[in-house]
Amino acid sequence: MGYEIGELPLRTLLPEVxxxxxxxARLDEIVRRSPVREGFAERGHFLEAAASMWISGQLLHIEDLVFHDAHMDIRSPTHELVVGHVILRARRRVAGAEPGWAVSEAGIAALTGAERITSPKAPGISDERGGEEDEAPPDDDDDPLSRELAHIDAMLERSRRVLDGIATQAPVAVREKPSLVVGELVIRDAGWDEQERLFEWHGVRSDAADLPPVLSAALLLDAWEAIEPLxxxxxxxxxLVATCLQARGKVVSHLPALNVGLKAVPxxxxxxxxxxxxLLAFLDxxxxxxxxxxxxxxxxxxxRQLMERKLRGRRSTSSLPAAIxxxxxxxxxxxxxxxxxxxxxxxxxxxxxxxxxxxxxxxRGSYRAWGIL
Structure with missing residues (x-):
């Protein structure tokens, strides 16, 4: 750990900034005025989730992600697909919240699922879904499947506490770290202090607050890669860097898809x-x-213009607008x-x-799918 901004080569960075x-700014203005801005933002969530998996070295097909999100899988979900859907849901939640909420303590706790462990309330549906009634916006995936999964998660959490000798209704301190069992040591480093690393990353964010928004975002992304908080x-x-751009007012019409650009950088x-x-690579x-x-x-x-031509002469009850x-x-x-x-x-x-x-x-002859080229 340890990240210092120090002296920056501004003569080299400022042209790219x-x-x-x-x-x-041009994209933000185009999206703000466009009649397809909502469709563009929603498609961006899928593209960003797939690009994020690509950046981490894992291949995720857009087709599988779209079908999985619609609960219409054509095959058993893979590990990459499950992680990609988690990214998709998290991005939707960030985009639907107030700018800057995601980088707050409550926002990070909700996005990482820490509320499921650190909440002082008894385990229940609302807590297991990682939401807060006052601070966090409601999850847009409030469907019967999510509620059933929340019930299962709550039951598994209670069972784990009983097996570990912990009372089911025992309060848990907000800052208390969950104890690691032997199986978790394979995937978790017991000496990895996520709270301390997040605190250090927030320190970099405070130090870069006076810099131009885009340069600040590049530094935050570089700091995240160096510190590795989670x-x-x-x-x-x-x-989080994308929502920082929103909070600084640089992009207000949508949540930027930074990984789509990073995917094109060697x-x-x-x-x-x-x-x-x-930094030049992040700016590029x-x-x-x-x-x-x-x-x-x-x-x-x-x-949209080509498809809406098909609506001429149609009845007001036509199903074509919903399909478009x-x-x-x-x-x-x-x-x-x-x-x-x-x-x-x-x-x-x-x-x-x-x-x-x-x-x-x-x-294909079966499981066919259509899209806009």
Whole structure:
């Protein structure tokens, strides 16, 4: 641990800082004025989750992630898919909260699931889901499956406490660390002080508060990579940096997808021993992410205009608008997803897809899916 900002080579960094600031501001204004901004933001969550897994060296197919999120898996979920869906849900929660909530103590506790262990209340549904009634925004995945999983988590937690000789209703101090059992030593380092590392990262955030927002974000991302505050949720760093850009007012219309840009930067630059090269790589990644976002939203806007031509002369009760909205908000859709969103039969969903003229993406005879190229 230990990260000092020190003296920065501003003559080298400032041109890239200005370029990144300009690109992010342009994208923010385009998204704010675009009629497809909600679909762009939702698609960005999926793309960012897949890119985050790619950055960590794991391959996750967008198709599997979309189907898993819709509870329409075509195969048993893999470990990569489960982690990717966790990233997707966390990003949605960050995007739906107030700017800056995610970097607060309550926000980090909610996103990391620490509330499940540190909450002084008795285990229950609301606590096991990691939410707070006053400080944290409600989880958008409030469905029967989530409630059932919350019940199971609560039961497993009570069973673990009984097996460990801990009373079920015994209060737990907020700062108390959970004891490690033998099995957890394989995946957790007992000497890894996450609270201390997070405190140090927040110190870097305070020291960089007077710097330009984009340069501050690059330093925060570099500090997160160097300090590694979290053992098992390292992917959270880019989401916290993105919400810092929102809190500074640099991007207000959406949550930036930084990993989409980082994916296009060679690993040798992202992992260089020279900090200046790493900062330049992070700044370049922000520019690439903004350029990719501008191309994506222009493509979505063009696709929307083409599909909305099909609505001319349609009845007000037509199911086409619901199908268009779904297709614009997902990188890929299935007939079952369209049928559920438009409240039609699977055969009717296929007819809607054929009318809209979207392209089949999988090339398969079964488990087919469609999307916008």
């Amino acid at each position: 200005a370029r990144a600031e300009d690109q992010l 053992q098992r949720q390292h992917w959270l760093g880019s989401q 690993r040798e630059r992202r992992r260089s021993f020279d900090r200046t090269k790493r 990644a922000m520019c690439l992410a903004a350029e990719s976002g501008m191309k994506e939203i222009a493509r979505l806007d063009q696709a 909205e779904l297709i614009l908000s997902r990188p890929i859709v299935s007939a079952a997803m369209v049928a559920k969103a438009a409240d039609v039969t699977p055969r009717g969903a296929l007819n809607l897809i054929a009318e809209l003229g979207v392209r089949e993406m999988t090339g």
